[in-house]
Amino acid sequence: MARMRRRKGVWGKYMVHLSVVLIVVVWTVPTFGILVSSFRGKDEISVSGWWTALTTSEHNVIGRAKSPSDAVEQDGKYVISGNLLNGKGYVTAFGVRIINPTEFKAGDTAELPGGGGTLTINRDGSYRLVSDTPFEGSTGRRIYYTAALPPSFTLANYEKVLTSEGIGQSFLNSLTVAVPATVIPILIAAYAAYALAWMRFPGRALLLAVIVGLLVVPLQMSLIPLLKLYNGIGDIFGVPAKTYLGIWLAHTGFGLPLAIYLLRNYIAGLPTEIMESARVDGATDFEIFVRIVLPLSVPALASFAIFQFLWVWNDLLVAIVFLGNTEQQLVLTGRLRELLGSRGGDWEILTTSAFVSILVPLIVFFSLQRYLVRGLLAGSVKGG
Amino acid sequence: MGHLISAAVTIVLGVALAGAYFYAANKILDIIWPPRGPALQAARNQKISATIRPWLFLGPAMLFLGLYLVYPVVDSIRLSFFGRDGVNFVGFSNYVWAANDQQFRESIFNNILWLIVVPAFSTAFGLVIAYLTDRIWWGNIAKSMVFMPMAISFIGASVIWKFIYDYRGADSPQIGLLNAIVQLFGGTPQAWITVPFWNNFFLMVILVWIQTGFAMVILSAALRGVPEETIEAATIDGAKGRHIFFYIMVPQIWPTIAVVWTTITITVLKVFDIVIAMTNGQWNTQVLANMMYDWMFRGGGDFGRGATIAVVIMLAVVPIMVWNIRRLNAEQAEH
Numbered sequence: 001m002a003r004m005r006r007r008k009g010v011w012g013k014y015m016v017h018l019s020v021v022l023i024v025v026v027w028t029v030p031t032f033g034i035l036v037s038s039f040r041g042k043d044e045i046s047v048s049g050w051w052t053a054l055t056t057s058e059h060n061v062i063g064r065a066k067s068p069s070d071a072v073e074q075d076g077k078y079v080i081s082g083n084l085l086n087g088k089g090y091v092t093a094f095g096v097r098i099i100n101p102t103e104f105k106a107g108d109t110a111e112l113p114g115g116g117g118t119l120t121i122n123r124d125g126s127y128r129l130v131s132d133t134p135f136e137g138s139t140g141r142r143i144y145y146t147a148a149l150p151p152s153f154t155l156a157n158y159e160k161v162l163t164s165e166g167i168g169q170s171f172l173n174s175l176t177v178a179v180p181a182t183v184i185p186i187l188i189a190a191y192a193a194y195a196l197a198w199m200r201f202p203g204r205a206l207l208l209a210v211i212v213g214l215l216v217v218p219l220q221m222s223l224i225p226l227l228k229l230y231n232g233i234g235d236i237f238g239v240p241a242k243t244y245l246g247i248w249l250a251h252t253g254f255g256l257p258l259a260i261y262l263l264r265n266y267i268a269g270l271p272t273e274i275m276e277s278a279r280v281d282g283a284t285d286f287e288i289f290v291r292i293v294l295p296l297s298v299p300a301l302a303s304f305a306i307f308q309f310l311w312v313w314n315d316l317l318v319a320i321v322f323l324g325n326t327e328q329q330l331v332l333t334g335r336l337r338e339l340l341g342s343r344g345g346d347w348e349i350l351t352t353s354a355f356v357s358i359l360v361p362l363i364v365f366f367s368l369q370r371y372l373v374r375g376l377l378a379g380s381v382k383g384g
Numbered sequence: 385m386g387h388l389i390s391a392a393v394t395i396v397l398g399v400a401l402a403g404a405y406f407y408a409a410n411k412i413l414d415i416i417w418p419p420r421g422p423a424l425q426a427a428r429n430q431k432i433s434a435t436i437r438p439w440l441f442l443g444p445a446m447l448f449l450g451l452y453l454v455y456p457v458v459d460s461i462r463l464s465f466f467g468r469d470g471v472n473f474v475g476f477s478n479y480v481w482a483a484n485d486q487q488f489r490e491s492i493f494n495n496i497l498w499l500i501v502v503p504a505f506s507t508a509f510g511l512v513i514a515y516l517t518d519r520i521w522w523g524n525i526a527k528s529m530v531f532m533p534m535a536i537s538f539i540g541a542s543v544i545w546k547f548i549y550d551y552r553g554a555d556s557p558q559i560g561l562l563n564a565i566v567q568l569f570g571g572t573p574q575a576w577i578t579v580p581f582w583n584n585f586f587l588m589v590i591l592v593w594i595q596t597g598f599a600m601v602i603l604s605a606a607l608r609g610v611p612e613e614t615i616e617a618a619t620i621d622g623a624k625g626r627h628i629f630f631y632i633m634v635p636q637i638w639p640t641i642a643v644v645w646t647t648i649t650i651t652v653l654k655v656f657d658i659v660i661a662m663t664n665g666q667w668n669t670q671v672l673a674n675m676m677y678d679w680m681f682r683g684g685g686d687f688g689r690g691a692t693i694a695v696v697i698m699l700a701v702v703p704i705m706v707w708n709i710r711r712l713n714a715e716q717a718e719h
Binding site for chain 1: 399407441446463530534538546558559598657660677687712
C-alpha cells in the first residue's frame with residue numbers, strides 16, 4: 001500500500017515535469033519559429049516549414065545541361081558533361097521526362113527519350129550526356145532531378161530589412177519615441193507621488209481616487225479630442241501637427257496614472273521614521289524628496305521605467321494617430337503593419353522584421369525581469 | 385539620426401526643466417513666505433507654504449492628466465452628440481446609428497466573445513501554470529518562458545501567429561505550423577483567419593498567449609502567500625493535490641483572481657493591434673476599438689461616430705473603474 005502510494009507520487013511528479021515541458025514548448029515555439037525563419041533563405045521558407053530547417057531537405061529541381069556547342073568528341077561519341085550542384089548537397093534521383101522526374105537513382109544511366117543517347121547523373125551532381133550523333137539545338141537539354149540540400153542559414157534577410165525595407169530607420173524612430181517618453185513622466189510622477197503619499201492637503205483622497213479611475217480609461221477616449229487639439233495647434237502656429245514632441249507629451253500623459261499609482265504605493269511604504277527624523281532636523285519637503293525619497297525609490301522607478309518603455313516601444317495606436325507615416329516618423333510597429341499589408345506573403349521579410357522589432361523588448365525583459373515582476377505585483381495585487 | 389539627437393536633447397531639457405521647476409517653485413515659496421522671522425509670522429508663513437506646496441508638487445502631473453485624460457474624456461462624450469466635423473449638434477443620432485449598424489452589432493458580439501474567452505483562459509492557464517511551476521526545480525525558467533510574450537508587441541505577436549496560421553494550397557507543402565499539424569493528422573489545411581466566427585478564436589489565442597504570463601506571475605505570488613499551515617492541515621486530513629488546489633488554495637486567492645481577471649478585461653476591451661494586423665475586421669472579426677479607429681479616419685474622419693464608439697468602450701470600463709476605486713477606499717480605510 002505504502003509502496004503503491006509512493007509510486008503514484010513519483011509518477012505524479014513526472015507528470016508535472018512533462019506538462020510544464022509541454023507548456024513551455026507551446027509558449028516558446030511560435031517565437032522560435034520566426035527566429036529560425038529569419039535566418040532562412042526566401043526559397044527555403046516558401047517550400048518547407050521552418051521546423052525542417054535543421055534537416056536535409058529534398059527539392060525537385062528542373063535543371064539544364066550545357067548547350068550542345070559545349071559538346072566534346074570522345075572515342076567517336078559526343079559528350080556533354082558538367083555539374084548540377086555547386087558542391088552543396090547531393091542528387092538522390094533524376095529523370096528524363098517531366099512526368100516522371102524521379103525515374104532513376106543517382107548513378108544510373110538513363111536512355112534519353114527518342115533514342116538521343118544516354119544520361120548519367122551521379123550523387124555528387126556530375127552528369128554526362130553521351131550520344132553517337134552530334135547534339136542538336138542551341139539550348140541545353142532539360143534535366144529533372146531531386147536534390148537533397150543540407151540546412152543552410154543566412155544573414156541576408158537582416159541585411160535586406162535593415163536597409164532596403166526601412167527597418168533600420170524605423171528602429172531609430174522607435175528609439176526616438178520611446179526614450180524621452182519613458183524618462184519625462186518619471187520625475188513628474190515622482191513629485192506627485194510624494195505629495196500624495198506624505199503631504200497633507202484637502203482633496204488628497206479624491207485626487208487619488210481620480211488617478212485610480214484614470215488608470216483604466218481607454219486610450220480610445222483620448223484620441224479624437226487630442227487629434228483635434230493637435231491639428232488646431234498646428235493650424236494656429238503653422239507647425240506640423242504630427243511631431244515627436246507631440247507624441248512624447250501624449251505618452252507622458254497616458255503613462256502618468258500608472259506612474260503615480262506605482263510610485264505612490266512604494267513611497268507611502270517607506271519607513272515613517274526616516275521622514276520624521278529628517279523633518280525634525282529641519283529638512284524641507286523638497287530636500288526630503290530629493291535626498292531621501294528619490295534615492296530610496298530607485299527600484300520602483302526602475303519598474304515603472306521598464307513598463308513605460310515596453311509599452312511605448314510596443315505601441316501601435318498612439319504612434320499611427322500622432323505620428324505620420326513618413327520615413328522619418330514611421331516606428332517599428334507601424335512599419336510592421338505596413339509590411340503585413342504590402343509584403344503579405346514574403347515571410348523572410350516579415351519574420352526578420354518582426355524579430356528585429358521584438359529584439360529590444362526581449363533584451364529588456366530578460367535582463368530586467370525582476371523589476372518587471374516587482375512592478376506588476378505592486379501595480380495589481382492590492383487589498384488581497 | 386537627426387531626430388535621435390533631438391530626442392537626447394529633449395531628455396536633458398525635459399529633466400532639467402522639471403528639476404528647475406520644482407527647485408524654483410520651492411525657492412519662490414520660501415522667498416515670498418519665509419519660514420523665518422518673528423515666531424508668529426514664521427509660523428503663519430509656514431502654514432501658508434504647507435498649503436501651497438503640495439499643489440506645486442502636483443501641478444505638472446495634474447496639468448498632464450487634465451489635458452491628456454480628463455479633458456479628452458469630457459470632450460469625447462460631448463463629441464458623441466455632434467456630427468462628423470464636431471460642429472453640428474445631432475443629439476442621440478450617433479447612438480441610434482450605432483444601434484442599427486450591422487458592423488457595430490458585429491463588434492459588440494465579438495467584443496463580448498473576447499471578454500468571456502480571453503480573461504477566462506488567460507487566468508485559468510496562468511493559475512495552473514503558476515501551481516505547476518511552483519512544484520519543480522526549474523520552475524523559474526519555465527515561468528520566464530511563459531512570461532516572455534508579455535514583452536512582445538501585439539503587432540509582433542500578430543506576425544508570429546499569422547505565420548503559424550499561414551495557408552498554402554492543399555497540394556503544396558504547408559509552411560504554417562498549424563496546417564502542417566492538421567495535415568499530419570490527415571485533416572484538410574484551412575485559411576484559418578478567414579473562417580467566420582471561428583477566426584475570432586484564432587485571434588484570441590494571440591492575446592491569451594500574451595496575457596497568460598501576466599496572470600501567472602501575479603497568481604504565483606498569491607499562491608505562495610497561502611499560509612503553509614492551511615495546506616498542511618488539509619494534507620493531514622487526507623486531501624489530495626487536486627483537492628488542495630481547488631478547495632483550499634483557489635478560494636483563498638479569489639481577490640487576486642478577480643484583480644487579474646479585471647485587468648485582462650481592460651486590456652481586451654482596448655484590443656486593436658491584433659485585429660488590425662490579422663484581418664482588419666474582415667471576415668466578421670471586427671471589434672469596437674478597431675471600428676473606432678476606422679471611423680476616426682474614414683473619409684477624412686467622422687469624429688462624431690468615432691467618439692460614440694469610444695464612449696461605448698468607456699461605458700464598459702466604468703464598472704471596473706468604480707470597483708477599483710471602492711477597493712482603494714477600503715484599503716485606505718484600513719490604514
